[in-house]
Amino acid sequence: MMNSTQDTAVVCEGLSKSFARRRSLAATLRHPLRRAGQIKALDGVDLAVQRGEIFGLLGPNGAGKTTLLKILSGLVLPDGGQARVDGADIARQEMAVRRAIGYVTSDERSFYWRLSGRQNLIFFARLFHVPPAEIPRRVAELLQRVELTDKASEPFSAFSSGMKQRLAIARALLHAPPILFLDEPTRSLDPVTARHIRDFIRDKLSGGEGKTILLATHNLHEAASLCHRMAILNRGRVQRTGRLDEFRALFAAQRIYRVELDRPVDLDSAGRVLSSTRDEASGAITMEVQLHDQGDDSLSSLVSSLAASGARVREITRQEPPLEDLFDRLFHEDPGEEGQ
Amino acid sequence: MRTLALLRAFLVRDFLQEMSYRTNFIMQWVGVAASLTVWYFLGSFFARFPQLAESLGGMDYFSYSVVGIAFLRYLSTINSTFARKVRQEQVAGTLEAMLVTPNSTPTLVLLSSAYEMLSASLWILAWLFLGRLFGATFHFPALLPALLLLGLVMASFASIGIMSAGMVIYFKRGDPVTWLLASGSTLLGGIFFPVSILPEGAQMLARLLPITHAVEGFRELIVKGASLADIWPNLQYLLVFAAIFLPLGLGVFYLALRRARVEGTLIQY
Numbered sequence: 224m225m226n227s228t229q230d231t232a233v234v235c236e237g238l239s240k241s242f243a244r245r246r247s248l249a250a251t252l253r254h255p256l257r258r259a260g261q262i263k264a265l266d267g268v269d270l271a272v273q274r275g276e277i278f279g280l281l282g283p284n285g286a287g288k289t290t291l292l293k294i295l296s297g298l299v300l301p302d303g304g305q306a307r308v309d310g311a312d313i314a315r316q317e318m319a320v321r322r323a324i325g326y327v328t329s330d331e332r333s334f335y336w337r338l339s340g341r342q343n344l345i346f347f348a349r350l351f352h353v354p355p356a357e358i359p360r361r362v363a364e365l366l367q368r369v370e371l372t373d374k375a376s377e378p379f380s381a382f383s384s385g386m387k388q389r390l391a392i393a394r395a396l397l398h399a400p401p402i403l404f405l406d407e408p409t410r411s412l413d414p415v416t417a418r419h420i421r422d423f424i425r426d427k428l429s430g431g432e433g434k435t436i437l438l439a440t441h442n443l444h445e446a447a448s449l450c451h452r453m454a455i456l457n458r459g460r461v462q463r464t465g466r467l468d469e470f471r472a473l474f475a476a477q478r479i480y481r482v483e484l485d486r487p488v489d490l491d492s493a494g495r496v497l498s499s500t501r502d503e504a505s506g507a508i509t510m511e512v513q514l515h516d517q518g519d520d521s522l523s524s525l526v527s528s529l530a531a532s533g534a535r536v537r538e539i540t541r542q543e544p545p546l547e548d549l550f551d552r553l554f555h556e557d558p559g560e561e562g563q
Numbered sequence: 564m565r566t567l568a569l570l571r572a573f574l575v576r577d578f579l580q581e582m583s584y585r586t587n588f589i590m591q592w593v594g595v596a597a598s599l600t601v602w603y604f605l606g607s608f609f610a611r612f613p614q615l616a617e618s619l620g621g622m623d624y625f626s627y628s629v630v631g632i633a634f635l636r637y638l639s640t641i642n643s644t645f646a647r648k649v650r651q652e653q654v655a656g657t658l659e660a661m662l663v664t665p666n667s668t669p670t671l672v673l674l675s676s677a678y679e680m681l682s683a684s685l686w687i688l689a690w691l692f693l694g695r696l697f698g699a700t701f702h703f704p705a706l707l708p709a710l711l712l713l714g715l716v717m718a719s720f721a722s723i724g725i726m727s728a729g730m731v732i733y734f735k736r737g738d739p740v741t742w743l744l745a746s747g748s749t750l751l752g753g754i755f756f757p758v759s760i761l762p763e764g765a766q767m768l769a770r771l772l773p774i775t776h777a778v779e780g781f782r783e784l785i786v787k788g789a790s791l792a793d794i795w796p797n798l799q800y801l802l803v804f805a806a807i808f809l810p811l812g813l814g815v816f817y818l819a820l821r822r823a824r825v826e827g828t829l830i831q832y
Contacts, residue, residue: 242827264827290827296663299827321665332656335576337583342576349572350664352565378583394660 229310232402232435233272233295237304240265240290240459264290266459267304272437274401277429279446279453280439283554286456288439292404295437296326309402325395325403329410331387334379340390341366341375344397351398365393368427385416392423402435403428409445417445425449443546455553462553470549478514479542480525483507488532493525507537569666569674577678595690602628603697618757626701626786629694631754633687634716634778638748640683641720642741645728648675653735662829668820669813672728680717691785702788704781712780712794715801719773722808729812729819732829748774776800 244260265287272278280288293299295308297317306313309323334343344362353361366372369389374382382390388408395403405424409417425448428434440446446453447467455462455470463470479497482490487508490496497511514521529536581588606625609615619627649672652658661671695701727740751758751765752774758766769775780797783789791798823829 240827293827298659298662298824298829300821300824318665321663324663326660326663328659330656330659333660335580335655335657337580338576342579346572346576347660347664349568350661350666352568352665355568 230274231271231307232274233270233278233306233308233437235268235270235291235295235304235306238265238268238291238294238301238306239263239303240287240294240299240301263459265294265301268456268459268461270454270461270464272435273452274435275429275433276451277425277436277438277449279450280437280456281441281443281446281450281453281550282456283441285458286441286554287459288441288456289406290459291456292326292406292437292439295320296324296404297321322398323400323402325398325400327388327391327395327403327405327408329388329407331384331411333391334387334394336380337378339376339378340371340382340386343379343390344393347394348397353397361397365396368396369393369423383416385412385419388412388416388420389423392420392428396428400434402437405436405438407440407442408438409440409442421445421449443550447546455550457554470553471543474544474549474552478521479544480512480514480522481538481540481542482510482512482525482529482536483538484510484529485535485537488529488534490525490528490532493528494521511542566670566674569670570677573674574678574681581678581682591686592689595686595693598632599629599690599693599697602632606698618759620757620782620787622782622786623700625697626694626699627782628755629691629699630782630785631752631778633690633694634774634781635749635752635754636690637683637687637716638720638752638774638777639745640679641717642724642727642744644676644679644683645672645721645724646731646741648672648679649728649731650735653731658829669725669816672725672816676724699786701785704784704788705790708789708791708794708798709781709784711791711798712777712784712801715798715805716773716777718805718809719777719801722805722812724812726808726812726815729816732816732823733819735828744772748772751775753778770800773801773804776804 241261241263244262250257268287268291270278280291282288290299294301295306295313297313297320300314308320311319311323313320334340335346338346341362344365345358348358348362349355363372366375369392371386371389371393374386379387379390392408408424409420412420424436424438429436429449438446438449450467452464452466454464480494485507487499487501487510490510490512494512494514497513499508499510501508512525514525529539603625606623606628609624616623649658652661652675662668664671691699691701723740723744730740747768748754751761751769752772753769754774758769758775761769776797780794780801783794783797787793820829
């Protein structure tokens with residue numbers, strides 16, 4: 224029995240999925256009876272997404288993010304485990320699940336190119352069983368919300384990538400679902416358009432309407448700026464689940480300071496020198512020092528070492544590890560050791 | 564009501580898309596008249612050989628071929644439309660967007676094909692009407708047998724079409740069923756010449772094809788003004804064919820659909 228409560232929008236327990244490895248024609252001819260190898264796309268995924276939160280599925284390519292969304296949408300059947308979306312079992316209550324979700328992919332081709340934006344939305348509104356009398360009002364309202372009213376009569380083929388993505392979001396909202404699955408919604412968008420889409424997701428969909436959003440992305444900054452919580456996926460396994468500040472705290476032990484001096488000094492007793500660069504014009508030396516331990520004494524030790532060296536300290540700042548480094552650690556840590 | 568609303572959605576979508584290719588739309592209908600002209604002159608030529616009418620069951624060749632071609636077109640449309648629509652949606656990238664709507668996949672596939680089937684039906688009516696204007700000997704058929712025959716023809720043809728759509732869902736390409744049936748039906752189905760002139764083995768094969776019975780039945784109804792009793796054997800055969808192949812076609816379709824969802828290849832092409 225799954226631990227599904229009223230506050231939980233999506234819950235997965237032990238979801239597993241393997242795909243057959245594609246064999247070459249030569250391999251098939253050489254060993255026609257040999258079974259194709261398997262690729263584990265999901266390996267016992269447990270997740271619980273609370274109502275109203277933006278939950279990130281974060282991982283490198285091939286981590287299993289899209290497979291998980293496709294399983295939760297009913298497009299792919301899992302090999303094992305179970306999941307509920309808005310309280311509906313994905314295996315037994317497919318239609319209830321589809322009524323509860325809006326699915327946005329990064330695929331630009333998911334519309335009819337010769338129809339206008341409005342005609343496309345009207346078609347999908349009928350497929351989502353929006354009452355016929357409500358369709359014109361609903362479509363007009365959504366076009367306005369995604370700021371496409373002026374372009375709605377143009378054929379979809381004339382839309383820019385950003386407009387196509389906004390139309391995809393409008394389509395996902397046609398039947399007013401409480402949950403949205405967004406699969407890399409800003410991939411292939413320019414930075415400005417991507418920021419508009421992110422603002423829309425955060426301010427209007429999540430903040431304004433309280434939608435539950437499951438966002439698959441490998442864009443670390445996008446995840447950091449949007450998600451309340453996130454799951455780190457790698458090779459089909461959930462490495463960790465939590466908030467970004469919790470992840471940062473995990474690696475707080477790695478206290479790194481950036482020290483700018485007028486000449487090089489020996490700081491090995493205070494910490495490990497990660498890098499040391501010299502500015503040719505000013506002659507200033509910039510060192511990155513990772514302190515040996517977490518205690519307050521270690522910073523004092525660094526300051527003492529600097530004072531003892533006689534060098535002039537121009538600047539000393541605490542360095543947050545870059546997101547890339549943080550997630551690199553998270554992607555590659557052993558979940559067996561760290562747990563969730 | 565919901566199904567009707569969905570049907571409307573697909574009909575409007577396909578009509579709008581077809582209208583966006585205006586030249587193609589116009590050429591289709593010009594093609595009807597052009598093609599009929601060819602068959603008219605061919606029929607006029609064959610009319611010089613009175614003994615030919617005897618082997619055609621007392622019909623003139625023009626009337627005979629006009630009915631045959633009409634149903635060959637119907638067969639090829641119904642057989643191929645389901646698979647073609649699935650493939651089009653896969654390639655266009657719209658299949659995934661449709662499959663996450665709260666509708667069953669068979670409903671979506673069947674309704675996706677509604678416009679083409681309606682269009683083929685209108686094409687046949689126009690073809691027969693123009694054929695009549697060109698001089699074909701047609702009677703207005705008795706309504707009940709005509710509707711019964713039409714219903715069974717659609718069920719028989721669709722059974723193969725649904726099976727074929729299942730193959731496209733699973734194998735993506737290479738649909739041997741439609742190809743074999745279309746080629747076999749053109750050659751053996753009594754479209755352009757009577758089945759009786761074929762070698763005995765081929766005649767037996769011809770009797771197994773649903774189009775042979777469909778064309779035969781409609782020729783009896785339209786050209787000879789036959790009654791329900793006259794076409795009863797054709798109806799019986801089509802009923803048996805549909806009773807066997809419709810569940811089989813749906814079974815293959817569901818099996819393919821399930822395998823594609825298990826293997827994660829449903830939207831691949």
